[in-house]
Amino acid sequence: MTFDLGATLYAFTNEYLTRSFSFEDLLREIASRELGPGIEVVGFQSIRTFPEVDDAFADRFKALVAELALEPRSLAINSDRFLKPGEPIPDEKLIEYHKRQMRSAQKLGFPIVRYQFATPPELLPELAPFAEELGIRMGLEVHAPAHANHPIVLRYREVYDRLQSNALGWIPDFGGTAYRLPPSLLQSARERGVPEKLIDLLLEIWPETGAPHERAGKLREAATREGFTPEHIQIVSLPFFILSNEDPKSWSELVANSIHIHGKFYGVGDDGREEAIDYDTILPIFRDGGFNGTMVSEWEGHAYSTADAFLQVERHQQMCRRILETT
Amino acid sequence: MLPVECVIDESGITAARGRARLAIRLPWYRSLPLSTVRVERLAIDGADIPLESVRFSLNELNVTLEELEDCTDDFWFVLDSAYLEFPASVEPGSPHEVAVTVSLFPPYIPGMKRANAQSAKLIAGEAP
Numbered sequence: 001m002t003f004d005l006g007a008t009l010y011a012f013t014n015e016y017l018t019r020s021f022s023f024e025d026l027l028r029e030i031a032s033r034e035l036g037p038g039i040e041v042v043g044f045q046s047i048r049t050f051p052e053v054d055d056a057f058a059d060r061f062k063a064l065v066a067e068l069a070l071e072p073r074s075l076a077i078n079s080d081r082f083l084k085p086g087e088p089i090p091d092e093k094l095i096e097y098h099k100r101q102m103r104s105a106q107k108l109g110f111p112i113v114r115y116q117f118a119t120p121p122e123l124l125p126e127l128a129p130f131a132e133e134l135g136i137r138m139g140l141e142v143h144a145p146a147h148a149n150h151p152i153v154l155r156y157r158e159v160y161d162r163l164q165s166n167a168l169g170w171i172p173d174f175g176g177t178a179y180r181l182p183p184s185l186l187q188s189a190r191e192r193g194v195p196e197k198l199i200d201l202l203l204e205i206w207p208e209t210g211a212p213h214e215r216a217g218k219l220r221e222a223a224t225r226e227g228f229t230p231e232h233i234q235i236v237s238l239p240f241f242i243l244s245n246e247d248p249k250s251w252s253e254l255v256a257n258s259i260h261i262h263g264k265f266y267g268v269g270d271d272g273r274e275e276a277i278d279y280d281t282i283l284p285i286f287r288d289g290g291f292n293g294t295m296v297s298e299w300e301g302h303a304y305s306t307a308d309a310f311l312q313v314e315r316h317q318q319m320c321r322r323i324l325e326t327t
Numbered sequence: 328m329l330p331v332e333c334v335i336d337e338s339g340i341t342a343a344r345g346r347a348r349l350a351i352r353l354p355w356y357r358s359l360p361l362s363t364v365r366v367e368r369l370a371i372d373g374a375d376i377p378l379e380s381v382r383f384s385l386n387e388l389n390v391t392l393e394e395l396e397d398c399t400d401d402f403w404f405v406l407d408s409a410y411l412e413f414p415a416s417v418e419p420g421s422p423h424e425v426a427v428t429v430s431l432f433p434p435y436i437p438g439m440k441r442a443n444a445q446s447a448k449l450i451a452g453e454a455p
Contacts, residue, residue, distance in 0.1 A: 042356075
């Protein structure tokens with residue numbers, strides 16, 4: 001395997017939530033449009049019994065991917081540490097919560113689980129050997145606002161260096177290295193009635209330094225003071241949690257141990273470029289650095305737009321092929 | 328309204344023996360433990376329903392909204408409809424304006440709360 005392309009079912013959240021496409025329909029459509037072969041599945045989105053998976057589901061899934069010539073690459077798991085708001089569950093319980101999902105990944109034939117910052121790095125000395133036993137790997141989704149040298153990533157890097165486990169790797173998510181907010185996101189906010197002055201406030205505060213909740217809090221405070229509605233404030237708060245504007249070149253530090261990639265995107269323009277993320281700079285870093293794995297197209301425009309996700313993913317993959325083959 | 332913001336399910340409201348039953352959806356992209364879901368407002372024809380009189384029902388589960396807060400092991404699968412059952416005189420075939428607010432605390436995003444309010448005009452159906 002080298003650098004290949006695929007799709008995460010997360011990109012098709014709207015098609016799925018509207019019941020237009022079932023899980024099986026999505027897999028069939030991905031296959032027929034040749035958006036695979038690699039796929040990522042979000043366990044808690046597609047699997048009714050998750051974190052458990054029963055034999056009947058596993059058998060059906062395996063038969064289906066075999067029939068469609070799709071290849072399970074990553075199962076997205078969640079670290080639901082706050083089962084009650086504001087109250088973290090004990091570590092032993094959280095470890096077991098991970099292990100249940102990791103067993104399910106193995107049962108379904110996924111070689112990688114995607115895990116998140118909500119999993120404290122202190123749990124890895126217990127989870128990495130378990131992954132090794134299962135014969136799977138764990139990829140940390142390096143998601144906005146983090147980047148290679150963000151303090152939180154440095155904590156994981158330190159544990160990775162210490163444990164030297166082949167089961168641990170990175171899953172870069174390009175939303176952390178956007179050079180601006182996607183125009184389609186701003187346009188959708190306008191169409192939903194968000195006043196221009198509130199959008200100006202978003203554009204002013206988003207590039208500032210600070211944690212997402214701090215900047216979103218600053219915006220909320222200022223916007224509330226100026227009398228904007230909670231609905232409009234909620235719409236302009238989302239971008240703080242999904243996008244940040246770190247240096248795309250910073251990915252070079254993580255290439256060597258990247259085992260999977262989230263090709264996060266919001267829209268590809270008629271000029272063949274992503275509207276907020278500089279793929280022409282980012283992709284050659286991974287290709288030339290010897291990345292060996294799958295980048296799944298992760299369209300997140302569904303968080304504010306009902307555009308056809310299949311067309312979005314097709315455009316994204318065309319763009320990525322152009323960059324990978326020519327630049 | 329985006330699919331992820333829909334709270335009121337298209338199967339709507341039904342009536343049974345002085346109580347009404349409203350179908351609702353989980354306004355999130357993935358299943359969540361019920362303990363992270365809060366029903367913060369329910370109103371019919373402009374009148375708020377006292378939340379302590381509302382029961383939440385999903386598959387085999389039927390609990391008060393207060394009990395919902397302890398349901399850490401019960402997941403709301405994102406494609407399943409849940410039901411709010413509450414005292415109201417609703418005649419099959421009659422129109423009603425219903426308003427619901429469901430808030431979520433995604434358990435993997437500390438400190439995040441997302442409120443989803445929706446209102447809709449529904450024609451009451453026969454109880455199943």
